[in-house]
Amino acid sequence: MAEKKKIESASANTVSNIQNAKPVGNATGYRVGAIILWVLALVCEVLAILLLFGKISITFMNTLVCLIIFIVLDLVFLIIGSQLWKKANHIKPASKKNPTKFWLWNNMGLIVAVLCFCPLIVLLLTNKDLDKKTKTIAVVAAAVALLIGGAASIDYNPISAEEKEAAQVALEGTAVYWTPYGKVYHTHVIDEAMGHTTEDGKDCPYLNRSDSLTRGTVEEAIAAGKTKLCSYCQRHDHIEGDGIKTDDVPEP
Ligand SMILES: [Zn+2]
Structure with a gap:
């Protein structure tokens, strides 16, 4: 099948050293953004609680509508904040050498999700002034x-600093490829524009034939949430390296 693929570069200079420093700076920016949004989410929860106890009232709206609005805003801020946090974890992952920090960094979104709704749920359940329907x-x-919010805050593809480093060492100077919705990055890809061919003259069979394929460095792939190397590509391109995070796919 000679299907045409559109290959776009993740950045203008995918293998330039200038690119390496940039994501580290961004990680801090993403973390700050995440914390600001999470604080806003918690503010919404506090407003909902104050409303519940009659400390504030919005005259032109009934209590239930106000409560729902605060819950929805709480959720929106939580989800966006958690996506920024996940992005930061992919750009600058925590090290497994510090298990507490590693666990905390990867579960922070879920912890904040619990903080954003559990106190409100408990207070709603124990409130005796509200009518039953409300x-x-x-x-x-x-x-x-x-x-x-909890489901959206979980990082389903976490990576450690060690795994990221192993992948960067093994794939230094190698272009990798990923699809918008895939979870892995591939190397066994024919890329005519880069003069890159494969030993068997075929693309990786696990590479979903999508209309858009991104080319970039392994660092950019991980930052895009593609934290694993396709194990078919690893076998067929003979990529050596202990500690690289891979998915486990059989020979098709
Ligand atoms: Zn592959």
């Missing part, structure tokens, strides 16, 4: 928000 709807809304 209480039920608000509790369900907060519980659903907790589930969505």
